[in-house]
Amino acid sequence: MKSDFTSTLLTHSAPQEAFAAINNVHGWWTENIEGRTNKLHDIFTVRFGTTWKTFKIVEVVPGEKVVWVITDCYLPWNGDKTEWTGTKISFEISKKGEQTQVRFSHLGLVPELECFKSCSNAWTGYIQNSLQRLINTGKGKPTAKEGS
Numbered sequence: 001m002k003s004d005f006t007s008t009l010l011t012h013s014a015p016q017e018a019f020a021a022i023n024n025v026h027g028w029w030t031e032n033i034e035g036r037t038n039k040l041h042d043i044f045t046v047r048f049g050t051t052w053k054t055f056k057i058v059e060v061v062p063g064e065k066v067v068w069v070i071t072d073c074y075l076p077w078n079g080d081k082t083e084w085t086g087t088k089i090s091f092e093i094s095k096k097g098e099q100t101q102v103r104f105s106h107l108g109l110v111p112e113l114e115c116f117k118s119c120s121n122a123w124t125g126y127i128q129n130s131l132q133r134l135i136n137t138g139k140g141k142p143t144a145k146e147g148s
Helices: 015-023 116-137
Strands: 005-011 033-035 043-048 051-061 065-074 088-096 099-107
Touching (some): 005 116, 015 065, 015 088, 015 099, 015 116
Antiparallel strands (some): 005 099, 033 043, 043 051, 065 088, 088 099
16 A cells, blocks of 8 residues: 655644645755746746755645646766656645635655655655745745755
């Protein structure tokens, strides 16, 4: 049985605010982005030094869901340098009582993969700290622009 990585956060912000924050990728993940990150079929690349990943937005339901597919990547520190290629990132937004729940899933990031531990730890930090903060306060803690 596959066990994809997931991380869930709760906020008192409205679903539309969470949706807007998710699509503001440079505001919570990294400022090192090329391309657009907020509409269906947008393509963007994120960079962390020599590591890079290219995404295509394949599903958008305003206020409810965003899905990205990783179309290509280069993970120089990993045995399989393209381990993320073909995996998906999903954000599902729903109401839970008086709160809004954001369920992040990296579909295909499973414990059997070499990068599972380091990648899931990084995702947890970005989702639980930076994205949560961006939703709640309007200011996340993304990785700073290289060369700044």
